[in-house]
Amino acid sequence: MFKPALSRATVLAVAAPAMALADDITVFAAASMTNAMAEIEERFEAATGHDLVVSLAGSSALARQIQQGAPADVYISANPGWMDTLEADGLVDEGTRFDLLSNSVVLIAAGANAAPVEIRPDMDLAGLLGDGRLAMALVDSVPAGIYGKAALESLGLWGDVAAQVAQADNVRAALAFVAIGEAPYGIVYATDVVAEDKVSVVDTFPADTHPPIVYPAAALAESDNPLNHTFLEFLSSLEAREAFERQGFVVVPR
Amino acid sequence: MDWLGPEEWRAVTLSLQVSFWATLVSLPIGVFVAYALARWSFPGKQLLNGLVHLPLILPPVVTGYLLLLTFGTRGPVGSVLAEFGIVFAFRWTGAALAAGVMAFPLMVRAIRLSIEAVDPKLEQASSTLGASPLWVFLTVTLPMTLPGIVAGAILAFAKAMGEFGATITFVSNIPGQTRTIPSAIYAFLQVPGGESSAMKLVIVSVVVAMGALLLSEIVGRRVAARVGGQ
Amino acid sequence: MRLKVALRHAFADFTLDATFEAPPGITVLFGRSGSGKTTIVNAVAGLLTPDAGRIAAGDWVLLDTERGTRLPPHRRRLGYIFQEGRLFPHLTVRQNLTYGAWFAPKDAPREDMGKVVDLLGIGHLLERRPGALSGGEKQRIAIGRALLSAPRLILADEPLAALDEARKSEILPYFERLRDEVSVPILYVSHSASEVARLATSVVALEGGRIVAQGTAAEVLGDPAVLPAGAREAGALLIATVVSHHHDGLTELDAGGAPLFLPRIALAPGTVVRVRIAAHDVILSRTRPEGLSALNILSGTVKEVRPGEGPGAIVALDTYAGRLLARITRRSADALGLGPGVAAHAIVKTVSVAPTDIGGGIRRAAPVSPNEPGR
Numbered sequence: 066m067f068k069p070a071l072s073r074a075t076v077l078a079v080a081a082p083a084m085a086l087a088d089d090i091t092v093f094a095a096a097s098m099t100n101a102m103a104e105i106e107e108r109f110e111a112a113t114g115h116d117l118v119v120s121l122a123g124s125s126a127l128a129r130q131i132q133q134g135a136p137a138d139v140y141i142s143a144n145p146g147w148m149d150t151l152e153a154d155g156l157v158d159e160g161t162r163f164d165l166l167s168n169s170v171v172l173i174a175a176g177a178n179a180a181p182v183e184i185r186p187d188m189d190l191a192g193l194l195g196d197g198r199l200a201m202a203l204v205d206s207v208p209a210g211i212y213g214k215a216a217l218e219s220l221g222l223w224g225d226v227a228a229q230v231a232q233a234d235n236v237r238a239a240l241a242f243v244a245i246g247e248a249p250y251g252i253v254y255a256t257d258v259v260a261e262d263k264v265s266v267v268d269t270f271p272a273d274t275h276p277p278i279v280y281p282a283a284a285l286a287e288s289d290n291p292l293n294h295t296f297l298e299f300l301s302s303l304e305a306r307e308a309f310e311r312q313g314f315v316v317v318p319r
Numbered sequence: 320m321d322w323l324g325p326e327e328w329r330a331v332t333l334s335l336q337v338s339f340w341a342t343l344v345s346l347p348i349g350v351f352v353a354y355a356l357a358r359w360s361f362p363g364k365q366l367l368n369g370l371v372h373l374p375l376i377l378p379p380v381v382t383g384y385l386l387l388l389t390f391g392t393r394g395p396v397g398s399v400l401a402e403f404g405i406v407f408a409f410r411w412t413g414a415a416l417a418a419g420v421m422a423f424p425l426m427v428r429a430i431r432l433s434i435e436a437v438d439p440k441l442e443q444a445s446s447t448l449g450a451s452p453l454w455v456f457l458t459v460t461l462p463m464t465l466p467g468i469v470a471g472a473i474l475a476f477a478k479a480m481g482e483f484g485a486t487i488t489f490v491s492n493i494p495g496q497t498r499t500i501p502s503a504i505y506a507f508l509q510v511p512g513g514e515s516s517a518m519k520l521v522i523v524s525v526v527v528a529m530g531a532l533l534l535s536e537i538v539g540r541r542v543a544a545r546v547g548g549q
Numbered sequence: 550m551r552l553k554v555a556l557r558h559a560f561a562d563f564t565l566d567a568t569f570e571a572p573p574g575i576t577v578l579f580g581r582s583g584s585g586k587t588t589i590v591n592a593v594a595g596l597l598t599p600d601a602g603r604i605a606a607g608d609w610v611l612l613d614t615e616r617g618t619r620l621p622p623h624r625r626r627l628g629y630i631f632q633e634g635r636l637f638p639h640l641t642v643r644q645n646l647t648y649g650a651w652f653a654p655k656d657a658p659r660e661d662m663g664k665v666v667d668l669l670g671i672g673h674l675l676e677r678r679p680g681a682l683s684g685g686e687k688q689r690i691a692i693g694r695a696l697l698s699a700p701r702l703i704l705a706d707e708p709l710a711a712l713d714e715a716r717k718s719e720i721l722p723y724f725e726r727l728r729d730e731v732s733v734p735i736l737y738v739s740h741s742a743s744e745v746a747r748l749a750t751s752v753v754a755l756e757g758g759r760i761v762a763q764g765t766a767a768e769v770l771g772d773p774a775v776l777p778a779g780a781r782e783a784g785a786l787l788i789a790t791v792v793s794h795h796h797d798g799l800t801e802l803d804a805g806g807a808p809l810f811l812p813r814i815a816l817a818p819g820t821v822v823r824v825r826i827a828a829h830d831v832i833l834s835r836t837r838p839e840g841l842s843a844l845n846i847l848s849g850t851v852k853e854v855r856p857g858e859g860p861g862a863i864v865a866l867d868t869y870a871g872r873l874l875a876r877i878t879r880r881s882a883d884a885l886g887l888g889p890g891v892a893a894h895a896i897v898k899t900v901s902v903a904p905t906d907i908g909g910g911i912r913r914a915a916p917v918s919p920n921e922p923g924r
Contacts, residue, residue: 125509150511169538198409204511229408231491232506237333242491246393444635446622447594448698449652455623458648462639545639 084237089116090292091136093127095143095280097168097209097254104308109299111319112253115292123235125206131156131285138288139296141165141280143236143254148281155286162283165300167315169255170212170277173264175246184220184268191225193250198231200242200251208278209236213252218273240264254278256313279317323523327516329495330503331523337499338412338479341419342472345426349471351462353430354456379484386489388415388467395471413490414497418479425476433467434460466543473535477528552576552734556592556602556612565589565599566756571746575728576749579742579769580777584755586738590704593736595622606702606734609729623652628695628733630705634687636679642690643675649698657699658853660731668730669693669723687715692723698730703727703735709744718905724748725908742782746770746825747908770800770825772871773855773863780857783828784906785865785874791820799844799899800903810844810899814907823908828863830901831875834894847873851887858904866895873897 094102099121106117120127120137127249128147132154142148151157155246159310172184182193190199194235202210210232217223233239236253243251244263251264258266299305306316323331355361356368374382390407397407407413437460445455461468464519483501490497492506504520507513552571553782555563562597564584569576578586584803587628591597596613596621602614607825628649636645646666650659666672669689679687686710695703705724709717721744727735728748739745745752749766754777762768769775794813798846802809802822809824818821837846856862863877864887865872873895887893 091494123509129508198491198493200491202504203509232489233494234487238488238491241438245387245388245391247391435586438635440631440633440635441637443596443622444629444631445648447596447625447629447704448649448694449623449626451621451647452650454652459637465599470789 066199071134088114088292089118090138090290090296091118091120092139092141092296093120093122093131093135093137094141095124095127096121096237097143097210097257097315098141098166098280098312099237100260101256101309101312101314104311105300105305108304109296110309112299112304113295115258115295122156123202123207125203125208126235134287136288137285138290138293139282139284141282142208143168143278143280143282144211144276145279146211147208148283151283151285155221158284158288158293161297162281163297163319164279164317165282166280166309167278167312167317168280169272170209170216170252170270170275171255171258172267172270173243173251173253173258174267175239175249175264176245177262177265179265179267182267183268185277186220186222188220188222190217190222191229194229195249197246197249198229198242198247199226200233202236202237202239202253203232204230207235209239209254212275213270215276216252216270219274235261252312259311259313280314320439324516326494327503327519327523330498330500330520332413333411333414333495333498334480334500337414338476340412341415341422341479342417342455342476344427344471345419345423345475346468349423349430349475350461350468353427353434356427356462357431357434358530369512371427374421374485376498379421379482380488381486382420383417383485386485390416390489407490409493409496410469411496414486414499415479417465417485417489418482418499419475421482421485422475422478425478426471429474430464432465433464433470436467437463466539469542470535470539472532473538479533480524480527481532485535550609550701552593552733552736553603553605554589554593556589556599556604558588558592558597558599559589559757560708563758566671567753567755567758568761569735569753569760569763571736571753571793571917572751572818573732573734575724575748576753577745577749577766578736578738578753578755579745580755581660581740581741581779582846584777585758586619586740586755587706589755590706590736590738593702594627595620595625609701623890625702626653626657626698626700627702628698628700629702630688630691630695630703630708632707632710632715634679634684634691634711636687636690636694638678638680641675641679642671642677642679642682645679646675646693646697647688648658649694649700653699654705659699660696662697663737665693665696666916668726681760683716684712685719688712688716688720689723692727696727700733703731703733705735705737705923708739709739709741721747722906742778742784743825743903743905744772744860746784746786746823746906764797766823767871771865771874773853773865773874776863780861780863780876783863783876784825784830784876787824787826787871787873789824789870791816791818791822791857793818805868807847808845811902812899812904813898824902825904825906825908827906828874828876831873832896833864833866833875833885833887834879835892836894837894838896841896842903843896843898845899847895847897849873849893849895851891851893853889854882854887856882864893866893867896919923 102119106119109117123148124142176203201213204210204214231248239251240253240257244261301319309316388394392401392408406418414512442455442459445459481501487502492502500520504517507517554567557566565588567589568918578589592599596817601614610618618628671689745766752769753760754762754769754775756777756790762772767786776783787804789802791811792801794800798813799810799812817879847868849866852865852867854862854864856879860878861876862882864875
């Protein structure tokens with residue numbers, strides 16, 4: 066599809082002198098990992114003395130950037146689909162891909178003490194929303210949005226509420242809409258709620274309502290950074306595991 | 320139109336609607352602010368000037384967030400307006416507000432330059448002939464500022480058509496309500512295989528922008544000639 | 550209706566302090582640049598508020614700083630003719646002319662547009678825009694615009710200063726017509742003695758912010774002590790009547806009984822004219838000279854000799870034709886023994902009198918100065 070070689074080469078040619086001198090590594094990670102990556106960054110830098118640069122955005126946006134030659138060393142996506150796309154393009158370093166984390170999607174409500182509601186196929190979600198909107202990430206492209214829509218579809222609720230969905234750029238933006246009280250309900254990852262005290266989890270979507278949420282991580286083929294292996298190993302370490310679990314992620318056993 | 324699918328078409332008509340209203344409503348405010356900055360002196364004038372230019376300098380996402388805090392249904396202004404039935408959150412009105420705010424500095428700059436080019440001696444002459452300050456403005460200043468107003472309006476319209484960051488942060492991406500052309504392009508690009516839809520909208524954007532620029536040139540020149548006394 | 554002005558305003562380097570009255574007709578504020586003339590006019594217009602003052606047109610008070618009355622410019626019902634015209638470029642000539650009329654009160658007496666257009670000769674320009682017009686045409690339209698706004702008072706700030714000599718002589722007659730045919734008082738600012746000579750019904754001479762003389766044009770111009778525009782501009786005003794036109798291109802006039810020959814004037818016998826004789830064009834002699842080429846030899850008595858700062862001196866001579874001023878060297882004044890009461894002759898070359906120095910066709914007889922001898 067795209068031939069990023071030339072643009073990548075140009076970018077690297079410009080960045081190469083810098084890269085040759087510095088001991089650092091650039092990681093593109095899904096926005097839902099924001100808080101976790103902050104801690105990972107601290108710990109990695111303390112443990113190895115190397116500099117970690119993290120770029121966080123919707124997995125789809127990151128994948129597009131990588132396709133266009135962005136100088137990332139490692140990519141952690143919030144769903145396998147985008148990693149598959151990059152693999153098909155030959156952009157993933159063979160043998161380095163593995164499933165790092167697992168997550169679940171939850172229905173949240175504005176306010177710290179919202180009343181719990183059971184998620185069932187016969188729930189009146191439209192009635193619950195009333196005039197308000199259901200904040201979600203972009204449902205066709207951002208993983209959190211894709212999983213949320215899949216869950217609602219399998220519960221037969223999507224048709225009722227589709228017109229009331231407010232699609233945000235990424236899952237954290239969707240979270241912000243609910244935290245501010247602008248949207249009464251939203252669908253985000255369980256991990257997103259951990260740090261946010263202005264919203265509360267109303268219920269978790271059963272795992273069988275959506276494809277398994279898996280966060281694959283891999284080094285990128287065009288990157289020749291010697292630290293890639295070190296970093297990927299670090300992601301599987303005990304320290305990293307503690308950081309992820311603190312944020313509510315489930316670490317996939319290696 | 321067969322070439323544009325229903326989704327794309329919706330984005331185009333929404334963009335035109337949003338940009339049109341954003342420009343129309345902000346025009347009188349823009350003229351007033353430009354006049355105040357050009358002709359009056361008052362305490363806080365520099366502050367006003369800075370505020371007007373803020374959307375030009377702040378990252379659009381920040382502007383969008385500030386709009387959300389102020390004009391959202393829980394915000395100080397938004398909650399009051401909601402009483403009167405004026406709602407911006409998640410509506411095209413919000414997209415228009417975001418587009419209008421982002422385009423405002425460009426509009427004010429163009430109009431202010433034009434007002435400053437009006438010779439104050441002509442305004443003096445007008446007042447000696449019996450025109451009160453309001454009539455001086457309406458019969459002398461305003462007609463002579465017309466080229467700048469036209470230029471400012473078209474510039475604002477074009478900017479409004481291209482506004483993205485503030486819009487998506489303030490009112491998210493809702494097809495038919497807030498999914499303007501740039502938001503639609505962004506969303507289509509995120510989906511594998513969405514490039515062709517995105518490209519079609521890009522072509523529409525370019526055509527509209529070029530059309531607006533050409534129009535502003537032609538109209539601007541015609542108006543300037545009339546005003547210049549030819 | 551008389552305009553009464555009294556004001557005081559402090560500037561960085563001098564203080565303007567002026568009190569005067571302007572009768573109907575043209576009152577010229579005469580003086581150098583910086584003497585305060587434009588300030589006075591702008592104060593009357595309301596474009597400037599003096600530190601203290603009272604300005605009234607008849608009973609109607611425009612400004613009274615003591616009582617705190619101050620009418621804004623747009624309520625003062627005046628027509629201001631600016632030096633640069635200041636026509637509105639986005640309107641046609643017709644629209645410019647009728648602009649002021651639109652704002653005038655319904656019951657204000659208005660000039661007839663046709664009459665004004667004829668008076669100023671601008672009928673063929675009505676649908677044009679000011680942008681492409683000449684300086685002279687623009688000023689005529691500016692005059693028309695001021696007239697048609699139904700003013701109670703007309704102000705003119707050096708309206709001819711931006712024009713060349715040919716344009717000036719083209720427009721001066723229009724101001725003369727204004728003076729003679731329009732009943733509104735006109736306050737006119739000028740630094741040119743010939744404009745004063747031609748146009749002024751009364752003159753207020755200003756120097757350094759103070760009034761140094763007031764009176765008719767003949768009085769003020771004939772006073773050697775008053776040279777607000779400098780010695781080079783000195784020149785007295787004679788009033789004369791056209792007698793006949795000679796076939797060799799000269800016109801003979803009667804100036805107080807003495808004949809005066811000037812280059813051909815296009816006016817009928819019997820018309821009263823004002824003639825300005827520049828002081829530097831007058832030669833003096835103790836005895837009546839013979840065999841000179843100059844046609845005009847007027848005898849009179851020296852009233853006053855005023856030495857200047859340089860080598861020059863101004864001699865005021867009272868003749869049957871009126872007061873004349875002559876600018877000669879102090880050396881000659883001493884050598885000829887000129888002093889008050891001494892008899893002398895003034896020689897004026899016919900060709901030295903320019904057409905712009907001759908003010909044509911006064912309909913009303915000019916006020917006679919009580920100082921004029923022999924009449």
